[in-house]
Amino acid sequence: MSAIFSQIFFCPFCKQIQVSAKAPESAPKSEPHWPQPYRWKAALKFIDIEPKLFLIVKTVNLPNYLTLARILVVPLLVVALLTPVAEKWLGISGYALAIIIFLAAALTDILDGHLARKRDQVSTLGKFLDPIADKLLVSAALIVLVEKHLAPSWAVVIILGREFIVTGLRSVAASEGIIIQAQMSGKIKMWAQCVAIVALLIAAANGNPPVSNFGLDYPFLTFWEVEEVRTAFANLAGFSLTSNDWKVFGYLVGRAGLWVAVIMALWSLYDYLSYFFRNKAQKDI
Numbered sequence: 001m002s003a004i005f006s007q008i009f010f011c012p013f014c015k016q017i018q019v020s021a022k023a024p025e026s027a028p029k030s031e032p033h034w035p036q037p038y039r040w041k042a043a044l045k046f047i048d049i050e051p052k053l054f055l056i057v058k059t060v061n062l063p064n065y066l067t068l069a070r071i072l073v074v075p076l077l078v079v080a081l082l083t084p085v086a087e088k089w090l091g092i093s094g095y096a097l098a099i100i101i102f103l104a105a106a107l108t109d110i111l112d113g114h115l116a117r118k119r120d121q122v123s124t125l126g127k128f129l130d131p132i133a134d135k136l137l138v139s140a141a142l143i144v145l146v147e148k149h150l151a152p153s154w155a156v157v158i159i160l161g162r163e164f165i166v167t168g169l170r171s172v173a174a175s176e177g178i179i180i181q182a183q184m185s186g187k188i189k190m191w192a193q194c195v196a197i198v199a200l201l202i203a204a205a206n207g208n209p210p211v212s213n214f215g216l217d218y219p220f221l222t223f224w225e226v227e228e229v230r231t232a233f234a235n236l237a238g239f240s241l242t243s244n245d246w247k248v249f250g251y252l253v254g255r256a257g258l259w260v261a262v263i264m265a266l267w268s269l270y271d272y273l274s275y276f277f278r279n280k281a282q283k284d285i
Helices: 002-010 036-047 062-082 083-089 094-118 122-147 153-175 184-203 229-237 241-284
Strands: none
Touching: 002 036, 002 153, 062 094, 062 122, 062 241, 094 122, 094 184, 122 153, 122 184, 153 241, 184 241, 229 241
16 A cells, blocks of 8 residues: 555656546455556545545645745744844844744735635645644744743743634534634734734844843833833934834834733633633533
């Protein structure tokens, strides 16, 4: 059987894939090497796929390639932020390169879904890979932001913990025959995360934090007490903003986006849990 599958996966364009000969009802068990038509027929019968629908290459379409590309750029994002590769090889800031990579990956997230629906190429593989690609990209970015003191660890733990719980919940729901669709609260959380990540990366574009306690003990309710924030608002009132003031405002936008992401993460978790238990109770009646 291993010889059969080697031909299946490495010869997708072979003309012999179209089985023209009629195989007998049962292949002779005593023969170690079946004739070519018998091998194809046995393989197709084993995996229960019609010969005319067999070409595996057709299962990976353009939207799937875009999703795979989003997964492949995740290591590049981490390398750009944690190593001096961008400065040495490209002569630009690692933060600037990371912003470009993240925005390009976010664009593929929009394009793959749009193309899949427009070209009628919505596939099971795409449904499987798309949420994985999103979670890998956002998780990598948030973890690196914690490493760079650009985001508080407790917020990232809540966001990533919610992702693990929802993923596990969807698996349990699928085993119960319950399909949990994406909720609006989850979509808002995703957009808030993207805004927060980009804003925080822009705030540290030159590698220097714009506030003294950047990402550490940063007050939420009394953020205006931070010296750099007070200076930025004073310069805003006097129409004399500096480049550092813009970075401070970018940091404020990023931290606000993180708060929205945390709140929506908890809210969407409640939505998913309540949806699951409500539907499970209806099925048990």
